[in-house]
Amino acid sequence: MICVHAGSISPYREVLDLLQTDNHERFTVLVSDPLSSEGLAPLLKVPHIRVIERSLDQFEEPLPGIDALIVRSATVVTKEALAQMPDLKLIGRAGVGTDNIDVEAATERGVIVVNAPDGNTISTCEHTFAMMMALMRNIPQAHASVRSGEWNRKKFEGAELYGKTLGIIGFGRIGSEIAARARAFRMKVMVYDPFLTAERANKAGVKAALLEDVLEQADILTVHTPLVKETRGLINRTTIARMKKGAFLLNCARGGIVDEAALAAALESGQLAGAALDVFESEPLGDSPLRQMNQVILTPHIAASTKEAQQSVARQVSEEIIAFSEGRTVTHGLNFPHIPGEQFDKIRPFYDLAVKMGKMASNFMRVPVKNLSVSYSGEIAEQDTTLLTRAALKGFFKNRIDSYVNDVNVSYISKERGVSWSEKRSQEETGYQNLISITVEGEDHFFSLTGTSNRDFGLRFLKIDDFSADFQPSEHQLFISHTDKPGVIGSVGQLLGTHDVNIATMHVGRKSEGGEAMMMLTVDKEISSETASALQKTKEINRVIVLEL
Known part of the structure; x- marks a missing residue:
């Protein structure tokens, strides 16, 4: 590994001189944030890869010759930062979230963005469960009491997890891992997730339920959803009022899902008995009434901060970079590689139509989904429609998944969520030059949508279920x-x-x-x-x- 340290000349000049004086063909990786050395170890074993550890913030001028960039959450990769690295081909995020990366700007420049979606699952799950146990047994409060010289056993009487109903909102990787541990503690587990089918729920040993039922029956509620428009403020005054009096609430997912003012009021009134939070609407946490409440446990966004998790995410990103440098396919690409403008212009009308049809189907299907199929008729059926099918899936999953969803990773997301998909092409006469139909199958409900596009009238929807229609989205x-x-x-x-x-x-x-x-x-x-x-x-x-x- 090549580590460049500051000396009598600028960090920029040190790195630039290194890149210009090395005449060997190397794939150069800039590591901008501190990463686990064990996790980066795979990169060191590849002769054609060179690693430079230096913060991107130290460069104010263009830095050619950087092929890949690895960041955690500290480095913000803006459009301007991308312009500083004209040869950049790939960004690796050692973690899940990509809030600190302008993914759209990267896509425009043809830069692939990858992440490590599985690396911190266990750490976040274990932290959530630790918070749950500490909350039920008053462990932080009892610890502080003993340290201050007290010995008040009665004051810290807690409650068992055994037999309690755990409500889980969101059943992705972390939610399913928490459910497995809760079952080991012989808890009853209820789950609300729009994509959780009865078959998958039975296999996991949980009960799929409506959000209202989970709120009303859970003794302990934990949230594991993405922060999107639909989930911002999901736990608010109205939803808290539906919860059991004396229930407990946990949020180790995303700040903003819980309305903190409403939570504080519910704790003050006794509607909720306690809460444990690792994430907040604004971080670091400012002057919040939650700081002063004894029935609240707060941690500084550390659910994923374990040695093992940091090693794992660094290793996953390292392996992705190695694969890319050797011409192999990356596994967890978050954006679609650059497509020449002329080629994309030919498919754009159908691509945009497929995305919008997927979005509409998602809005109409508020029940668990098992399958999504796309049919093509007319001239479009003569083309390779895989990209269009992926576009429809992307529209369907957008704003419903806790990660950036695009054409590259949507197949993986669909499989993970237990939603199968298929496509078929037909040369039958329909009366339209091109026709796309989407059918979504739920456990007890179907939804279908048909649309078309041409240069004269643009995008049009022609049929919604059994209703004939003719309108522009x-x-x-x-x-x-x-x-x-x-x-x-x-x-x-x-x-x-x-x-x-x-x-x-x-x-x-x-x-x-x-x-x-x-x-x-x-x-x-x-x-x-x-x-x-x-x-x-x-x-x-x-x-x-x-x-x-």
Whole structure:
């Protein structure tokens, strides 16, 4: 390993001189954050790889000759930082999250971003379980009491895990590992996860349930979801009020999922008996009332900070870089490699259509999903449609998975979540030059969507389940299923008007007179949860789905 240390000349000049004076063909890796030496060991065994340890922050001028960059969470890889390394081909994130990397800017430059999604699973799981046990047995508080000279056994009477119901929100890698340990403690485990099928739940020995049921029945609730629009503030005053009085709450996932003001109020009122947090809305934690509450355990975002986890993530990234340097495929790529503009322009209309169709299917399917299939008809069926199918999957999983989802890693994510996928192509006449159909299969529900695209009228959706339709996907849309009776459309328009929502377009359809009907509205702004709730309460309306495409 080549380690460059500061001396009488600038760090930039030291590294640049090294790159320019070495005439051998090397694959050069810049390690910008401190990493486990054991984890980096695989890189040292490869003769054609050179490793330089130096913080990226020390370079203010372009640094050609860097082929790969390894970072943890400290280094922020911005668009400007990428411009400093014109020869960069790959960024390795020694960890899971990529919040500190501008992935879109990297994609634009043709730089592949990889991470180590499995490296800290066990560490985070064990930390969560340790927090749970400490919370139930008042261990930090008892420790502090004894150290201060007290001996008050009665004050720190705790509760057993045995027989308690553990509610888990999110059943990815970490959630499933926690469930396995909870079962060993003979706890009952209930899980809310939109992608958890009954078959997978049975195999894991847990009970799949609605969010409301998990909230109401859990003695202890732990959160393991991504921080996306749908999960920000998921645990708030309303959801906490549905929890058992005296329940316990843990969050070792992402800051912002729990409304900390609502949590503090619930602890103060006695609605919740205690909480344990490793992540916060703003870090480091500032002047929060949670600091002063004895029934709260706080740790400084250290769930993944173990020697073993750091070795593992460094090793995974090292192995990815070795594979890439030798011309092999990377396993955990987070973005799609650069495609020449002319080539991508040819598939862009269908690519964008597939992504939007996947997003819409995801919004309509709020039940566990088993399979997603994509069918192609017309001229598009003569092409290799693998990329388009992956685009549909990407749209389906976007904002539902705790990682950056794209064409490269979506197949892996789909397999991990137990969602199978398939595609088929047909030359049958449909009346359209090109046609794409998506069918999503749940445990007791199917959803289908058909769309098309051409240069004259752009993207259009033609069918939603059994409803014929003909509308363009737009940024803010609203689907309403209702009984076909006079006055329903007027009631919807009036209600939206009182909520200051302007309707741009409306498309209506029905299965039969007096039967089920639908309307698809394009509106000028995002529909709030309050507006959607008011619509749902309107007589004759069966279902309301807010679509952000």
